[in-house]
Amino acid sequence: MRIFPPRLSWLGLVLAVLVAGCAGGRGGSIPYATEAMPLPDAPSAIVIPADSKVTPGDLLTITVFQAERLSKDYRVDRAGNIAMPLIGTVAAVGKTVPELRDDIARRLGQRYMNNPDVSISVKESSNRLFTVEGSVRQPGMFEVPGPMTLVQAIAVARGTDENANPRRVGIFRTVGGERVAAAFDLTSIRRGEEPDPQVYAGDIIVVDGSPTRSTLTTVLQTLPILALFRPY
Template sequence: MTSLHRLRAMIIALLVPMTLAGCVGGRGGPVPYEVKDFGRPDAPVAAAPDVEYRIGSLDQLTVTVYRVPDLSGDFQVDAVGKISMPLVGDITAVGKTADELAAEIKKKLGDKYMNDPQVQVAVKSASSAKITVDGSVTSPGVYPMQGKMSLIQAIAMAKGTTDDANPHRVVIFRQINGQRQAAAFDLKSIRRGEMADAEVFGDDIIVVDGSASKSTFKNIVQTVPLLALFRPF
């Protein structure tokens, strides 16, 4: 099982008690609603000085090919981890250091077009602030933060909820004081102005409940030990 699948499994497993404790279409479960001050997440831990930064999706890179300005410029890593350069074409950038990517670009240019090209890659801006939107949304995935964001905006970025979604039960998981914690929100109450729209922070995991996930919940709860679940909520 990949790390992404394990993460999804743990997220889904956390929602099992909510699905079992409350009927579909309403509120329920142990995750609290009406949280007045959910709290800000822990500050990101800086990498050690000897740990090289590895390029991530949506990072902005500056590629310089000396004495060839037409090949130089700023490039954004796309959602699947690639950049597209003249002559070079699509090249995978995600997971590599700037030096590793420069060496690969140098090789591709040197093999066909240039004699000993000199290439430098620099990370212009790292899109480290990302949120995960999962569950019953149209386009689940990992999205970059776009300035200050709210829960409603985050759901909209995932193209809204699906037909089977339960908008009364949406959970935000967040790392606070070294512990994974959670709070539940009701999208309908937020839209009616009865509940405040929650602020969303980088590394938040947002999960929308939905009836289509029932069989998945059953399968996951049989395979994931309860001790693997985050505590406290």
């Protein structure tokens, strides 16, 4: 299931680096992986601890007993708020689910309801998302449902499109607080010639494609050359 449009602040630069090679084959400024990529920084686990804080992009299911108008899914916006009928904007980021539940119940009880019964669950967490960009049929941010590989991640984005170069796919990951990258040959992986790398929450996957190359050539000239697992 697609979550919401990807962040584009630096993905253009990522694409430019990835496509700096010959069309239709291997190449580019990101070296190909010859070993497993290091694990990403936490959080990468799927389980959401009870004391974890609400973050921007989270999708919360809020249920208010006997109040259908209020009971629905709410997306936490980039400012860290949700907007609810009757009580308006509610600050959510930085609070645990129980803290947010109590805040909403308190505000409803001040003017509108007697002893409101409020429950909240995290339907989608931004800490569980990965991004697929470039020449895929449905680019975006998606939830990691469990153990996932590169081939499976591309399938979630509905596969590569007609302009894709599957022999040059980049995975960008935060390790030790820095962005690192490695390239992979999707064609060889599908043939069983190379291992299918694991994908984690927070990863950004970029599939090379010819239209991107022509539009980002000038950007490429301003970027440093990357080495495998070096900071991006």
